[in-house]
Amino acid sequence: MDPAVRLASTVADPLVSQLLLPVEAAPDKTQAEGELLAHLVSFRGESPPVSYETLLSLAEELVGLTAVPHRLPPEDETPVAAVLSRTLWIIGELDTTDVQAVRLGPQDYARKLRSAVPGADRELTTDAAWFHDRLLVTVCLHLLHHLIRRSPRLAERLPERAHRIRQLIDLNDVEAVRGRPEPSVVDADFEARYARSIVEQYNRVTIYGIDLPNPNTPDSWSLDATYLSLSAEFDNAGDGAPGDRPGDSDEPVLSADRALAGHERVLLRGVAGAGKTTLVQWLAVSAARNALPPELSALRGRIPLVLPVRRFAREGFPSPDDFLTAVRHPLAEEAPDGWVARVLTEERGLLLVDGIDEAPESERAALRGQLRRLMRIYSGNFCLVTARHSAVEPNWLADEGFDELSLAPMNRDQVAAFITAWHTAARDDEGKDHHSLDEYRDRLLASIPLYRELRGLATNPLMCGLICALNRDRTGSLPQGRKELYEAAMEMLLQRRDPERRVLYADAVKLQRGARERLLRKLAYRMLVDRRAELPLSEAVAEVQRHLPAIPSTSGQGDPESIFNHLLLRTGLLREQSERVVEFVHRTVQDYLAAKEAIEQGALDLLLAHAHEAEWEEVIRMAVAHARPGECARLLQGLLAPGRTGMQRNRRRLLAAACLEHVTELDPDTHARIRRETRHMVRPTSVAAARSLGWVGPIVLEMLPDPTSVSDQEAHRLAVTVTRINDDAAVHYLAQLRNRASLELRAELAHGWRNFDTDRYAEEIIGHLDPDGLYFPVSDRFELAALRKLGGRARVQIVGHFTPDELLEGLSHDQLTHLWLAYDLATPMDWLAAFPHLTTLRVNPRLPRVSGVPHGIRILS
Template sequence: MEQPAVRLASTVVEPLIGRLLSSAPPQPEPRETEAEGATGARAEREAEPAPGSEPGRLIARLVSFRGEDPELSWDELVELARELVRHGLASTGPSRAVGPGDEAAVGYVLARTLHVIGELDTTDTQAVRLGPQDYARRLRSAVPGVDRTLSREAAWFHDGLLVTTCLHFLHTLIVRSPELAERLPERSHRIGQLVDLNDVEAVRGHSQPSAEDAEFEARYLGRVAEQYNRVTIYGIDLPNPNAPDEWSLDATYLSLSAEFRSPRDRASGGRETDRTDTVDAARDGDGTPADAVAGGDGTEDGTGGATPGFTPEPLVRADRALAVHERVLLRGVAGSGKTTLVQWLAVSTASGTLPSELQALQGRIPFVLPVRRFARDGIPAPDDLLSAMRHPLADQAPEGWVARVLASGRAMLLVDGIDEAPDDVWDDLRTQLRRLLRIYSGNLCLVTSRPSAIDADWLSEEGFTELTLAPMSHGQVAEFVTAWHDAARSDEGKDHARLDEYEGMLLRSIPIYRELRVLATNPLMCGLICALNRDRSGSLPQGRKELYEAAVQMLLQRRNPERRVFEDLLQRAPRERLLRKLAYRMLVDGSSVLDHATALAEIARHAGAIPTIPRDLRCEDVFNDLLLRTGLLREQADGSVEFVHRTMQDYLAAREAVDQGEFGLLLQHAHESGWEEVFRMAVAYARPAECATLLQGLLTPGWIGMDRNRRHLLAASCLEHVTELDPQTRDRVFEATQFMVRPRDPTRRKILGFLGPIVLEMLPDPATLPDDEAYLVALTVTRVRDDAAVDYLARLRDRGSLRLRTELANGWHKFATERYAEEVLRHLDPTGVYFPVSDHAELAKLKELGGRERVQITGDFRPEELLAGLERDKLTHLWIAYDLGPGMEMEWLREFPSLTTLRVHSRLRVTGVPEGIRIMA
């Protein structure tokens, strides 16, 4: 449930909303007028819920504008809608972009959208459960293309006003039907709360800041732009030898894709779904587009209407989220770019350099809140916010400035790394964040987390929209590699003449070699691969374990001897040992930060046991050596220290846990989100007998439910990383998990892909499977990023099942573009299948294959690129599953003479669709 962007006081709007509902009780068998059409007739036939279904009254029978003698005529409904538009425009102020000439058109579209309430078979219970945002989306999707005549600004205003109208409509339903509040107490309470917040915002005045506030605000924004306009670029030495390996954010920022969390994902229980460590994006959905669940031929139903079914959530650019949604929870694996996105939003907003599609953020005051810095103390009060951020201007802020910014609704809260708080304080953090947002509504808020750290719907009751960062596509990897080498050409390295060679080698190798392709799915790993490739003159290590090991060795000696500002105090080996101690201490403490005193005490406790550390060295000098002579630590303004990335902390902590023989501790916490990667790395470094102890420990009895399943699946996923393991232990793992890899639930089938290539050994011969089982197996195998998976899937390519062929097409982006296209796609019967394209290589390859009648766009393209890449005469069905930018202007579709159908998710807005092309939402 989201708080509406267009706010109207209930005293103004609810008298109008009340007119939408009939004053008389519903009649048992109302007759239908000619004008109401077949859809209304279907609603009447289903006036009562099916036996055994959830109780509720059909809203179509409660409205005032249906029936033989409606209380509210069509003309009156249009006038009512236009009155709502007038109030909505008045509430947005003089800066609104909707012109006077658009008011009547928006009112007509709103009336047509509201009229759908009387045409759908939705009950009041179902509507309240959906909430205003999803109920508005359902209404809008029932009339696709109705707003095609509106300008972009008018269309967005209509959507915001529709959500507000739905909020008050649902509230009126609850007020008139007390049983709804009894049946759905939490939802009803939340809707009432949103109405109250809406009323406050509708009447709140936004006074101009005082001269003192304005002067400080300017200084604060300048410091934010300076403070966060740096990112770590591994392997690049900057001209200043005292500086860390950082680079301008402007030069290196890569806009990544993200996927909405769908209602189906929320219903599946959430936390289990999130444990794949990847996102299978809109092109995956459940492998069953709306066409595929119809009659079996994969076409529309033949009657001219769209076949009902599940439509996967679209992909969007992650950095656009806050321009559309007031509150966003962004999930992403370690290194996927969450913190970089937070920094980019802060810098772009503070410096006023936002792109045109993010102008809605203009004038916001960004507050970056790394959770690791206040996890134990809780979210700070407004007066303590700058101090908790360790902002250098905290002592100079006018008293009460932060509270005034929050009260004016101008703040943008960027809460980074909620997963870095210990599990036992998450509920407290949520309560504190909820209270802050309820007191100071209207402020934008982005919260980031690792995928499996917090439960599904952790913040959904507070109106947060969930997004998950998608793995980098082939095109994004190539873009990152190019940007990295462009940055490297400006450093002080002496190998600039070979950078073109290094870049070309990676651009050729990553798509081909499985080890590189699997690792290069997020900016952190991509950066490490680039740095190591340069550091080793084009000779890369193989596998995750070797990559981390090589990266640590490189970062421990990142400064060239001729550039040092003081003599090396420590050799590489003692540096690494001390860093392991610090990382292990953080792991045990459940923290990502050590205060200065604790770090010094930890060094003092262990330095004496390492013979190669001179006895006369002060702990402070050792600490400075670790900080300045390695690329692994960074110090905050208050002297506390943290690792540059959680992945490196986990790696070093795992090495230390194995060295200390702390297998009991590892097993005790293995199923916890913050320990899983540590456990995998520990298994990779353990000796054979220790490895067996760890894996057998995961299988011991005593664990139940989800924790037991997680431990067993973790054991299976670790098999990919072991260096040596006795056959008995391997057999035990197989025996414990063999039945877990063949569930009937499609969602669980997808999750199994995170086990890696080992899962292929547990699956049956594809030739022995019927089509329904083959489809379920394909859901798993298309998520195993290994060349062996292509061999398995190629044996399913001749099947006739539409949903199986669709899943095989959807798997393309996870494998080498050329090989998968030749061994799988070329042989698929294309009837009814939408072929997805996510980058330019896939678009070019699909054209080489002769094009296809049905194409799904799952990447960021410009219209001219699609015009050049798609076969114009062949294309008949186009599916837009990616937010292609503001406006989504579709006039260019005129160039496709055979195009009959445009499929667009209801979350996306298209304009300018040529006449004759049917829009399916």
């Protein structure tokens, strides 16, 4: 969208006000339909105070005062001013009233004026005519705003239109300083120190559990050494656009950093632990170092402003002047007055709003409104907002121009890269098992493809890191399910960590696992009930003090502050942030412990009261896993109980179905009721609904309709759901759709390859898809090898990182006719000459222009 030619009100108001008669000289405004603007302008009538020559001079000043980047070449300024003065002059000849003008709004009112002077701009160049039209809209905006300010009657009659005009004025006001070429010396000095502090603050990442078995191990690791470029896909993938060929409109899976290229505003979704915060850290550090990759060159020179929502969720979105204070940045008190506002005004901001799901659901609408206003006032700044998938509805910020991305599950190459990096980083600790790390790594790399449970869990950095830590801790013996993983982690952290590290005298407090866990559960539960992601240190100590009398083993161990410090320093589950606040190392840890405490306290009614709220979803799942059979039945029956309507009811019922995978014992009647009452909900009517249905998990497979009895359109939606469920039964279900002719359906089946065991999916799905018109996506070396084993395909879509040599070896030279590249190979394309039948090279439009393409190969983008 082209930015408008804008004028700040500080420079526009003195000029625009001269276009109107003073209030005391204006006619009495008593007409029901408003006053004719022809009677209000200062340049018409028997003895107008403003002549046409003065109007032309005003127009020249307006042209000359417009802010960069749309300032005209000097030779065009006089012709544009002449046309602008003629266009404004016509206001005195039209029968438009002030009410009608405000109701039209600046754009339509400007269009009305232009149509009244046809051909006035015929002598202007194309660029000058574009400039005039947009400047006229801006002048009309200030004119209407001036009318509203001097006549409260207009605001009363047209409140929504008046409010919108005031919002648009806010956008123009930031232009007052936008033309400044560089920061002041004071700002520049502070920005250099601020950049260093960002690198220091965010260039560390905690890999869950990496320090656990060994003494003196660091609590975190260099982001440079451990950052893994994750994958992302646009949430409109597969929906297509009118006129597109079915299946051809699928957006490929891109690296997350590359997917951000070319987008100014992005809402990034991902499950807990998917790497959203790590991506935010990487962007902040890379921008602060001026070390962003070429595809993100548009972000170079921008100032990263990291805004973790948990820091201000209860107070609301801070104003720019309060950004640093709200997130408790160590340099907050040293920032020059108005510095953040100047950065945003000059369009140099890199806004990183992390964790919308950390705010209570009741507060998110207000946060959205505040963010929308900020982005309207300070347009031109890059903004990334992150959230869990179910935290906000689809298109939550679409009206503000935000594109939606989802972090994709890690593929086998990424999992292998993470495991390798984890074990490489572990060599830098002071552990005694370095000689076994290669064995641990190789055993884990071999186990994950073999065991479905592990394969399903090791799809994001959090769970993959936890699996690595437990694998090392247990020398290759891994628990299988999510609850079992967390139970093993609690045992490792709360019971075995210090003895096995020979940390016996770190402090005077000696607590066993039971007491440690109970106190941590109390803290987690308090934060859950208070809807907080962190507690001030004083409140955390007070909470510990409140519960000490009920835990006999803590008697004589020290004062509450000593016991809290023991939990903070010795368990590895808490961390202290600046400004003396404490939080859990990850939200999922907090949810796990809070759920266990809720069951212990019998707080089932509390859980059910909030079950429709997205931030309680993980708590409910873990509560079901912890619950005894009677409690489990009560929770699940409560999710199905009447009393909620619309989306709240649907969310609760689908949550009941999703909880079944965590149940250890449940009466058959409740189990049957859940299946019965949710069966009709698994017939999604849109691709977006089909996509969101995938979060329910494997239980959905038991409720889906017979795939042989549905239309191609419904089959496509079912495939969208099932390809997002990592389960052996999903492959069996999808196999029943593989012989259909629908290209849209075949494209979705091919697109789902990355979510399953490569060889099995290739054998049961990919090998049976009709190749006519279908691009087969390849995201890693395993899929490339499997496709070659199938004899290759004529159309291949490269959606993973490969070198030309790898593609030359992996692609079929005789088969390939169409190649679609989603990644920049950073090399000339002359190597494509090895494919004699290649006729078409399709390049993602977000990539740099390719070079060296052999003659005769058509390039599409």
